[in-house]
Structure formats: structure tokens, C-alpha cells
Amino acid sequence: MSATAIPGDPPGGRRALAVWGTGVSVYFVAVIFRTSLGVAGLDAADRFHVNASALSTFSILQLLVYAGMQIPVGLLVDRLGTKKVLALGAVLFTAGQLGFAFSPTYGTALASRALLGCGDALTFISVLRLGSRWFPARRGPLVAQFAGLVGMAGNLVSTLVLARLLHGIGWTAAFAGSAAAGAVVLVLVLLFLKDHPEGHEPEPLPHQGAAYVRRQIAASWREPGTRLGLWVHFTTQFPAMVFLLLWGLPFLVEAQGLSRAVAGELLTLVVLSNMVVGLVYGQIVARHHGARLPLALGTVGTTAALWAATLAYPGAHAPMWLLIVLCTVLGACGPASMIGFDFARPANPPERQGTASGITNMGGFVASITTLFAIGVLLDATGGDYSLAFSVVFVLQAAGVSQILRLRRQAARRERERLVASRVETVHVPA
Numbered sequence: 450m451s452a453t454a455i456p457g458d459p460p461g462g463r464r465a466l467a468v469w470g471t472g473v474s475v476y477f478v479a480v481i482f483r484t485s486l487g488v489a490g491l492d493a494a495d496r497f498h499v500n501a502s503a504l505s506t507f508s509i510l511q512l513l514v515y516a517g518m519q520i521p522v523g524l525l526v527d528r529l530g531t532k533k534v535l536a537l538g539a540v541l542f543t544a545g546q547l548g549f550a551f552s553p554t555y556g557t558a559l560a561s562r563a564l565l566g567c568g569d570a571l572t573f574i575s576v577l578r579l580g581s582r583w584f585p586a587r588r589g590p591l592v593a594q595f596a597g598l599v600g601m602a603g604n605l606v607s608t609l610v611l612a613r614l615l616h617g618i619g620w621t622a623a624f625a626g627s628a629a630a631g632a633v634v635l636v637l638v639l640l641f642l643k644d645h646p647e648g649h650e651p652e653p654l655p656h657q658g659a660a661y662v663r664r665q666i667a668a669s670w671r672e673p674g675t676r677l678g679l680w681v682h683f684t685t686q687f688p689a690m691v692f693l694l695l696w697g698l699p700f701l702v703e704a705q706g707l708s709r710a711v712a713g714e715l716l717t718l719v720v721l722s723n724m725v726v727g728l729v730y731g732q733i734v735a736r737h738h739g740a741r742l743p744l745a746l747g748t749v750g751t752t753a754a755l756w757a758a759t760l761a762y763p764g765a766h767a768p769m770w771l772l773i774v775l776c777t778v779l780g781a782c783g784p785a786s787m788i789g790f791d792f793a794r795p796a797n798p799p800e801r802q803g804t805a806s807g808i809t810n811m812g813g814f815v816a817s818i819t820t821l822f823a824i825g826v827l828l829d830a831t832g833g834d835y836s837l838a839f840s841v842v843f844v845l846q847a848a849g850v851s852q853i854l855r856l857r858r859q860a861a862r863r864e865r866e867r868l869v870a871s872r873v874e875t876v877h878v879p880a
Contacts, residue, residue: 460585460646461583461584461585461588464646465583465584465646467641468579468583468641468642468643469576469579469580469583469584469592471634471637471638471641471642472531472535472575472576472579472638472642473576473579473595473596473599474634474637475535475538475539475572475575475576475634475635475637475638476572476573476575476576476596476599476600476603477599477600477602477603477634478539478542478603478630478631478633478634479538479542479568479569479572479573479603480569480599480600480601480603480604480607481603481604481606481607481611481627481630482542482545482546482565482569482627482628482631483511483565483566483569483603484603484604484607484608484693484694485546485549485607485611485624485627486507486508486511486562489611489612489615489620492615492620493507493558496620497552497554497555497558498555499555503555505695505821505825506559507558507559507562508694508695508821509818509821509822510559510562510563510566511562511563511565511566511569512566512694512814512817512818512821513566513818514563514566514567514570515566515569515570515814516811516814516815516818518566518567518570518571519570519574519807519808519810519811519814520666520804520807520808520811521807522534522570522571522574522575522803522807523574523665523669523803523804523805523806523807523808524662524665524666524803524804524807525571525803526574526575526578526802526803526806526807527665527800527801527802527803527804530644531575531576531578531579531582531642531644532638532642532643532644534571534575535571535572535575535576535638535642536635536638536639537568537571538568538569538570538571538572538575539568539631539634539635539638540568540635541564541565541567541568541571542564542565542567542568542569542572542631543568543628543631543632543635544564544568545561545562545563545564545565545566545567545568546561546565546624546625546627546628546631547561547624547625547628548560548561548564548565549561549562549565549624550620550621550623550624550625550628551621551625573596573600573810574803574806574807574810575803576596577593577596577790577802577806578802578803578806579642579644580592580593580596581794581799581802582644582645582646583645583646586795587735588735590731590734590735590787590788590791591731591732591734591735592731593731593787593790593791594727594728594730594731594734594784594787595727595728595731596787597723597727597783597784597787598723598724598727598728600783601720601723601724601727601783602724604693604720605717605720605721605724608713608716608717608720609717611623611627614626614627665801665804666804666808668797668801669793669797669801669804669805669808670808672793672796672797672805672860672863673796673856673859673860673863674792674793674795674796674797674860674863674864675792675793675796675797675805675808675809676852676856676860677789677792677793677853677856677857677859677860678789678790678791678792678793678796678805678808678809678812679789679793679808679809679811679812680789680812680849680852680853680856681742681745681785681786681788681789681792681812681849681853682786682789682790682809682810682811682812682813683812683813683815683816683845683849683852684745684749684812684816684845684846684848684849684850684852684853685745685748685749685782685785685786685788685789685813685849686782686783686785686786686812686813686814686816686817687782687813687816687817687819687820687842687845688752688756688779688782688820688842688846689719689723689779689780689782689783690782690783690813690814690817691817691820691821691824691842692716692719692779693716693719693720694817694821695821696821696824696839697712697715697716697719698712698713698716700835700839701715701716701772703833703835704766704835704836705766705767705772706765706766707772715772715773715776716776718773718776718777718780719776719777719779719780720780721780722776722777722778722779722780722781723780723781723782723783723784724780725780726780726781726783726784727783727784727787729784730744730781730784730785730787730788731784731787734788734791738791741788741791741792742853742857744785744788745785745788745789745853746850746853748778748781748782748784748785749785749846749849749850751778751781752778752779752781752782752846753842753843753846755771755774755775755778756775756839756842756843757843758771759771759772759775760835760836760839760840761836786812786813789809789812789813790806790809790810792809792860793805793806793808793809794806795864795867795868796860796863796864796867816845816849819845820841820842820845823838823841824838824839824841827841
């Protein structure tokens with residue numbers, strides 16, 4: 450093992466699970482807050498007197514802030530550690546949720562969602578870093594998938610619980626009351642979270658200002674595994690993200706003729722499928738490292754085939770069985786995107802894990818922002834032709850797959866070289 454690596458594999462065990470659970474609870478609350486607008490869209494339009502285009506700006510701005518923060522967050526995690534970054538994230542997204550509860554105007558509500566997105570952006574990379582510090586490397590894929598599973602559980606809570614609170618006790622009470630969860634997880638982080646187990650401290654990194662930042666980003670980007678991870682995340686995540694975040698409900702109601710209740714059930718199916726598939730993918734990748742790329746490309750291919758079948762169906766509406774299959778497969782997009790981190794993680798040493806994860810995590814959100822915007826433009830230009838508007842999905846998938854195929858051999862070769870080098874160095878380290 451090299452002198453700069455963590456001395457020995459982290460032990461895992463119950464304490465690791467407790468510490469990681471504290472960190473992942475912050476991500477859980479962040480996802481509840483992130484997806485809360487999805488169940489409050491119509492209420493927000495009435496409260497702030499805005500049209501659909503202005504309403505969609507909430508989601509696009511939130512994703513823009515999230516995506517733009519990923520590399521800075523990775524650098525912060527590498528520099529400051531997980532505890533400080535998670536605590537800051539909890540403060541920001543709680544303030545954003547409270548601001549959204551009491552916002553009197555569209556402008557202040559927009560600013561509150563941007564603040565929420567900023568805090569949300571600090572959580573996921575931190576949780577990934579926490580898992581790599583506390584669990585053995587062989588558990589990395591499963592721990593990452595469990596983190597994604599917890600995120601989907603937050604989405605489910607938002608869909609099932611916050612929606613009822615909103616229509617039961619009203620806008621201000623529902624959003625302000627939910628903000629209390631942010632205060633709770635902040636206290637848990639301050640009291641119980643530790644960056645790493647005793648005896649597994651990373652080498653201290655001297656602060657060197659902008660030069661340090663440039664080196665971290667450049668060194669991470671030079672690794673083919675980091676770039677491959679970004680393109681895997683780019684290609685796999687966005688179809689489900691776009692569907693759940695904004696365009697799924699309009700597509701199912703306006704293009705497929707379903708009621709809002711049935712459409713809501715299909716959106717819930719996407720979330721439930723994500724949770725189940727995440728466990729399966731995590732187990733497969735943990736046991737068979739070579740399954741990473743087949744799983745990712747298989748998910749992309751299956752998703753593309755089902756979207757093509759749905760959009761090109763000759764009848765007025767696609768049959769219910771096809772929509773159910775489509776939503777079930779869309780649930781695999783989130784777990785497949787997590788595989789991107791399984792390419793970036795072994796390609797970078799511990800001191801660059803946060804930066805590399807931040808670069809990877811940008812992929813899916815950049816694709817989602819692009820698709821959200823393109824579908825809206827195409828719907829306006831075509832008078833609501835969903836088949837044509839959703840065809841942008843195939844364009845981005847094709848672009849992503851071409852990059853994955855271009856980088857896969859370079860990344861595999863570099864990963865083998867790093868593995869051989871680490872074994873040789875381990876042999877020469879005295880006991």
C-alpha cells in the first residue's frame with residue numbers, strides 16, 4: 450500500500466453502520482426537501498400565481514445549482530472532511546425549506562429553492578466519502594447502492610407523507626413543519642458523526658489555494674475511470690430523473706389519457722422499482738466487478754427500447770401493461786447511475802475521492818437539465834407532441850453510449866495497472 454493511502458482497510462462493523470447511518474440520514478432529509486416541490490407543483494402555481502414555464506424554473510434552477518456545486522463540494526469534502534460539509538449542508542437546506550414555507554413572492558420562493566439546492570448538493574458526495582472511510586473497499590458498491598436506496602425512500606416519503614400534510618394542514622405548516630427534520634439531523638451530525646475510524650486518518654493535505662484546486666480537478670479528470678464514471682452517470686440517470694421531477698405526470702395524463710391518481714401510482718412504481726433494483730445491482734457489482742459495464746449498458750438499451758415502443762405505439766394511447774413495464778425499467782436508471790461511482794472510485798486515491806465523485810455526479814444532472822429544457826422547448830414548438838419531444842432522450846443516450854464505448858478499454862487498462870501496482874507496494878511495506 451502506498452504511503453499516501455489509508456493504512457489498512459476500514460473495519461466496517463456496527464460502529465461504521467451507526468456513523469454511516471447518521472450521515473445518510475442527512476441525505477434522506479435532503480431528498481425529501483428536494484422532491485417536495487414534485488407534490489406541491491399545482492399548489493405552488495396557485496400560491497405564487499405563475500404559469501407552467503415559471504413553475505418549471507423551480508426544478509431547473511435547483512438542478513443547475515446542484516450540478517454546478519458538485520466539483521466544489523468534492524473539493525470541500527477532500528479538504529474539510531465529511532462532518533463539516535454535511536453540517537453545512539443541513540443548515541442550508543433547512544434554511545431553504547423554511548424560506549420556501551414563508552415566501553410571500555415567486556422571487557423569494559425561487560431564491561429559497563436555490564438555497565435548498567445548494568445544501569442538497571453538499572450531501573450525496575459526503576455520504577459516498579463517509580462510506581469509503583468506514584467500510585472495506587469490497588463493500589463500496591453495496592454501500593453506494595444503499596445510499597441511493599435511502600434517497601429513494603426520501604422520495605417516497607415526500608410523495609406519500611408530505612403530499613397529505615400539504616393538503617391537510619396547509620402550505621406553511623407542512624413546509625415549516627418538515628424543516629424540523631433538518632434541525633434534527635444537524636444535531637445528530639454534530640453529536641455523533643466522525644470522518645473516519647481511529648487509526649485510519651488520511652494524510653494531511655497542505656492548503657495551496659487555487660493551485661491545489663486545479664491539481665485535484667486535473668488529476669481526477671486525467672483518470673479514464675473518472676471520465677467513464679461521469680458518462681455512465683450521464684447516460685443512465687436522466688430518463689428517470691426527468692420523468693419523476695417534472696415531465697412524467699404531464700406525459701401520463703395528457704399524452705396517455707390517465708387520471709392523476711393512476712399516473713401518481715405509476716410514478717410511485719418507479720420509486721419502488723428503484724429501491725428493489727438498487728439492492729440487486731449492489732449485490733451483483735460487489736460480487737462480480739466485471740458486471741459493471743454490462744449492467745449499465747443493458748439498462749440504457751432496455752430503457753431506450755421501452756421508450757421507443759411506448760412513443761411509437763400505433764394506438765391513441767400505449768396499453769397499461771407497457772406503461773407499467775416502462776415505469777418498472779425506469780426504476781433501474783438510478784441504481785445503474787450509481788455504477789458510475791464504481792468506475793471513479795478505484796481510479797483515484799483516497800485524497801481525491803470527493804473530487805472524483807463530484808465530477809462523476811455532474812453527469813446525470815447535466816443530462817437531466819438539458820433534457821428538461823429540451824422537452825419543454827419541443828412541446829411548445831410542436832403544440833404538445835410528446836412523442837417528438839421525448840425523442841430527445843435517444844439523442845442524449847446515443848451521445849453517452851458513444852463516450853462509454855470510447856473510454857471503456859482505457860479505464861479497464863488503467864484499473865488493472867493500479868491494482869498490480871498496489872499489490873507490489875503492499876508486498877514491500879514492512880509489517
